[in-house]
Amino acid sequence: MIFPPPIALHVSSLFQHTSSLPHLLQLHSLLLKAALDHHLFVASKLVSSLCPLSLPHARSVLSTLPTPPPTFAWNTLIRAYADSDSPHEAVHLFSVLRRTEAGRPDHFTYPFVLRACGRASLLRVGETVHALVLKTGLLSDLYVGNTLLHMYSCCGMFDCVRKVFDGMSLRDVVSWTSMIQGCLDCGHPLEALMTFSEMRKANVKPNSVTLLSLLSASSYLGSPHIGRSIHSYTVVNSIKLDVALGAALVGMYAKCGLVEEAFQVFKSMQEQDLQSWTIMISGFVEHGQWERAIDLFSQMEARGVRPDSTMFSTILCACSHLGMVDEGRKMFSRMVNEFHIKPTIEHYGCMVDLFGRAGLLETAYEFIKSMPIAPNNVIMRSFLGACREHGRFLDVDEGLMKLLLEEEPDLGSNYVIAASMSALSGKWSNVAMIRSNISKRGLKKVRACSWVEASPEVQLIQSS
DSSP states (O other), X not given: OOOOOHHHHHHHHHGGGOOSHHHHHXXXXXXXXXXXXXXXXHHHHHHHHXXXXXXXXXXXXXXXXXXXXXXXXXXXXXXXXXXXXXXXXXXXXXXXXXXXXXXXXXXXXXXXXXXXXXXXXXXXXHHHXXXXXXHHTOTTOHHHHHHHHHHHHHTTOHHHHXXXXXXXXXXXXXXXXXXXXXXXXXXXXXXXXXXXXXXXXXXXXOOHHHHHHHHHHXXXXXXXXXXXXXXXXXXXXXXXXXXXXHHHHHHHHHHTTOHHHHHHHHHHOSOOOHHHHHHHHHHHHHTTOHHHHHHHHHHHHHTTOOOOHHHHHHHHHHHHHHTOHHHHHHHHHIIIIISOOOOOHHHHHHHHHHHHHTTOHHHHHHHHHHOSSOOOHHHHHHHHHHHHHTTOOOOOOHHHHHHXXXXXXXXXXXXXXXXXXXXXXXXXXXXXXXXXXXXXXXXXXXXXXOOOOSSOSOOOOOOO
């Protein structure tokens, strides 16, 4: 084994104290002047230090080394690209590595490439990498197997997920959790619960990530029974209710309509981040408890939590349903001027709805015309619906009326609103034409429906 000289060790130790790209580039210059870039240990250190700061620079260094870089350096760069916004570049680097004379992917390389395939939904490439894994005899490697599960899950290939999982000779909690999450990603929530039942029989203890996946299954099915069982499991087994797990429990209860249970879990959380506050406030809004949403928002601000774009959409919706026009205007102004958040079409829609519900139709119309972006059909439907609700006709731009019908020509409610507006303006010929179009297109009003869990069919989760 060839050890690097003391000067190389000294220079490489400087990488640990460097956190800026200019400083790393200066160190790179020093390596070139001292011919230390021939030492693979130092070169690998340089590549790994550059990856968090500049992937192009790290890639450039790797490709210009005077000696073939070790697999560790390749793995470092492939992993960084796999986790970046350009995961397909990790696949390209893997191809380059295989074409080099000294290129030998190892049991770390394949998981990084498979992760990139999953993130980029490169199913065919992932299948090719899977074949290489079989050829190299690495399928028995637990890390490789778990990443294969994740890759096929991301690509929505449930049958492949099941085959890989069933073929694994060794499984840990990550394997079981990946299988459960794979069931959810592929739209099989009941399969996820059945897999958890198998996991319990195999005496594998779930972790918080497993429970997060199960809570997603409970929310997907709208089953409070399953969600309560998961909650009970965390209590009986003294599993710490961290921010992620607590927020998931709050979201599950809120989605199932159990707002009080959601609020009790929220209050019991030792730490609450912005996502937790948003989920709880949204739960109040979605179930018509708008006063509590406004009050909780005030408490959040008092705690020093800074609201984001999503939170303002939620709170503007609450102001709209409460008829709090002045408060809604104030919130919109604060969002733009105090928090410097650029309004989205959703925020504009909340304001139009706010004015429309309060009967301020002229204000709503002027607001629509002053928007820097074109109104979508949701905003127009909200505005015209408010006009119909208040029985008032405004001299609305015909282009906006046409927009409503042209954007969603197969939505019957748009024609009903347009016909009502034409009737209010006394344009009965337009009313007749619109109703004729409804008949010609065969449009019908979609029936509303609701469902409840009468009796749970799946008894899978035991408390102990």
